[in-house]
């Protein structure tokens with residue numbers, strides 16, 4: 001753990017064993033750990049600059065569209081999924097290896113040290129950087145007994161020995177928990193990684209947009225997007241369904257922050273397996289937990305209910321279509337399309353204004369709540385690519401083979417509808433009606449196995465860390481020797497005095513040992529008030 | 537009191553705190569200026585004596601009572617100005633506290649005052665001051681006074697001029713008691729890391745100037761020796777690191793799990809919090825590694841501080857993808873693909 005052993009490797013032939021040994025020593029050296037940690041910090045940076053597929057898939061798509069030249073290079077380098085990439089994994093796996101190689105041997109060392117006695121006092125205590133001494137008239141063994149009593153309260157003491165084996169001194173040691181804390185901390189890092197890995201492998205995240213009134217049954221086909229871990233199996237899905245009964249937003253009406261949502265909640269009725277139906281108020285920060293699955297409310301928006309009648313008067317399409325909010329004003333973008341219309345397919349693309357207001361001739365929404373909703377859409381007909389059977393985003397209108405519908409003047413025909421209004425399309429294409437506007441909620445459904453393991457890991461790590469940082473290990477020695485008083489021509493030859501030496505070693509680098517020793521000396525003297533007068 | 541009144545109180549208290557910090561800064565600068573004179577005179581008296589590097593000696597020389605009674609000696613003036621500056625800083629801190637309370641009470645419903653960058657900055661600087669005041673005696677931080685006060689004043693001004701926003705209710709996802717715990721600990725750790733960073737900067741400055749520069753008088757000789765600075769920096773960092781661990785690796789993920797369904801999402805804010813954590817872990821390692829002690833460790837501490845502040849300032853401004861950006865809580869935009877029959 002101290003500086004790596006940098007003994008130059010012999011120039012001659014290097015046996016394979018030596019090489020392995022040498023490599024292992026390098027890998028487990030403190031310096032390597034340091035460099036690997038720095039590398040880990042560096043390697044984490046790109047993931048905060050380049051959009052990450054696991055975080056924001058849309059941003060990744062957008063980025064790729066904007067940087068067609070860089071995209072292949074970035075893809076090669078795994079820059080869109082840095083934290084799953086080979087090079088990022090390589091760094092932390094090396095770090096784990098280094099950690100294990102460093103910690104496991106130290107565990108054994110610690111186990112031995114924990115049972116061992118404090119080491120005997122060094123021969124010459126005054127050589128230690130922190131030491132002091134005084135003389136007293138008390139006999140040496142009495143001083144030592146006092147030292148034992150004083151130190152014994154907070155230190156572990158070495159067993160008393162007879163004088164020949166260092167019996168003229170007391171050895172005391174404390175702070176064993178520092179190393180224990182340090183070991184616990186480093187081992188807990190492994191626990192956290194394990195918890196993280198379990199979640200990544202066995203968990204899943206899925207999202208779905210649900211219009212008020214609709215029901216979700218928990219199986220794969222019902223999700224809009226689904227991101228399973230590598231070892232996920234569909235059998236893991238818990239059996240439940242729920243219905244979004246109602247949805248409320250509490251808007252800030254005035255003052256600073258007007259037009260922001262203070263809170264929103266979705267009233268759910270849900271059923272676990274065959275159990276009785278239950279109610280739950282789903283709010284942000286208050287997920288619903290069903291067995292191993294958590295259901296979160298993470299967004300909301302509006303779905304206009306639009307009915308399209310074709311040229312023959314038949315209903316070609318009807319029902320709510322979720323529109324996606326563009327910003328905080330909740331002006332939302334969306335597409336309505338139908339292949340069932342005669343004579344031609346009909347596609348609408350445009351915006352929903354929740355509280356419409358014509359501001360200097362420009363359409364705007366003055367409040368995000370749907371108080372005066374209006375949809376304003378352009379119309380397309382012809383081949384909208386709806387017949388190919390290929391998967392198509394419901395938020396995108398494929399206009400490559402379609403023609404835009406125009407009015408008599410040849411200008412784009414625009415459908416502007418308030419609730420309850422109907423507009424006839426030109427050229428006998430049919431009509432469009434806005435029946436109403438319903439709210440939708442975006443719900444995230446996930447299983448995160450291993451999260452308790454990870455939590456346990458960090459909590460243990462924190463405990464270990466505190467032990468490692470705040471426990472101050474130190475060793476203290478007290479030696480008392482009887483010497484002839486006043487060697488220098490003292491008249492009272494034959495009288496003896498006791499020289500007490502106190503010294504210590506601080507292994508935490510906190511550097512307050514001098515005070516500790518001063519306190520100890522004061523304690524030792526206090527324990528013997530009667531000899532105060534005898535002090536020289 | 538009405539909410540508007542609380543808000544006004546909050547704004548006025550920030551102004552008052554700023555003024556008090558400014559006065560404290562002037563007092564401490566005067567203290568430093570006064571410090572030069574006795575030093576110069578004493579140096580002339582003592583001549584070639586080299587013992588002046590020693591703090592204790594400087595104190596001793598400086599504290600010798602003046603012969604001409606009645607007039608205050610320069611050294612007494614230094615001590616007086618030091619005490620005065622400390623007192624004014626205490627007053628500033630009190631006003632600072634009132635400013636935070638005012639912000640919190642002004643919101644409806646009442647809340648903790650760290651819903652946006654302005655409030656976070658005001659709270660963070662308060663912690664810097666508070667830690668300085670609390671540790672002042674224990675670690676003999678007199679030398680740090682003008683640096684801390686000047687720093688807090690500057691940041692407060694930046695906050696008032698560029699970051700100020702009217703009081704708003706918390707956005708929904710921030711409305712959680714985990715937020716309170718998370719942000720309190722993040723603010724405390726940020727304040728402490730900043731204070732530790734100041735000690736590390738002084739370590740590097742002093743090392744650059746060389747210990748010998750201390751004989752030349754001036755403020756650098758009030759700054760304690762390299763060893764003391766190193767230990768001070770370590771102690772403050774050793775306090776801040778577990779708090780940061782608690783903030784970003786325990787309460788942060790718990791909150792994220794409740795609000796966004798993922799306890800760790802590699803969101804830019806999380807990435808940088810993690811980077812900060814790793815860099816400070818490097819710092820702690822460095823202090824125990826031969827060849828990395830001292831200077832390299834101090835540099836690592838400052839790298840950590842840079843990542844910390846970059847995370848706070850940079851990510852909020854430059855990253856649009858962060859869910860943590862206080863500015864907007866973008867509605868979920870989703871790509872939905874379905875097969876249309």
Ligand code: HEM
Nearest residue numbers: 001028029030033095098099102182189468469817820824
């Ligand atoms: C996963 C990466 C690691 C992290 C996050 C980490 C973090 C830390 C932290 C925060 C400390 C400070 C606690 C203290 O000062 O006692 C520390 C100390 C220590 N670490 Fe690590 N560490 C990691 C890997 C390693 C590795 C691979 C080694 C072995 C080479 C190692 C060896 C040590 C040692 C010996 C100490 C004690 C230093 C002392 O006595 O002050 N660490 N580590």
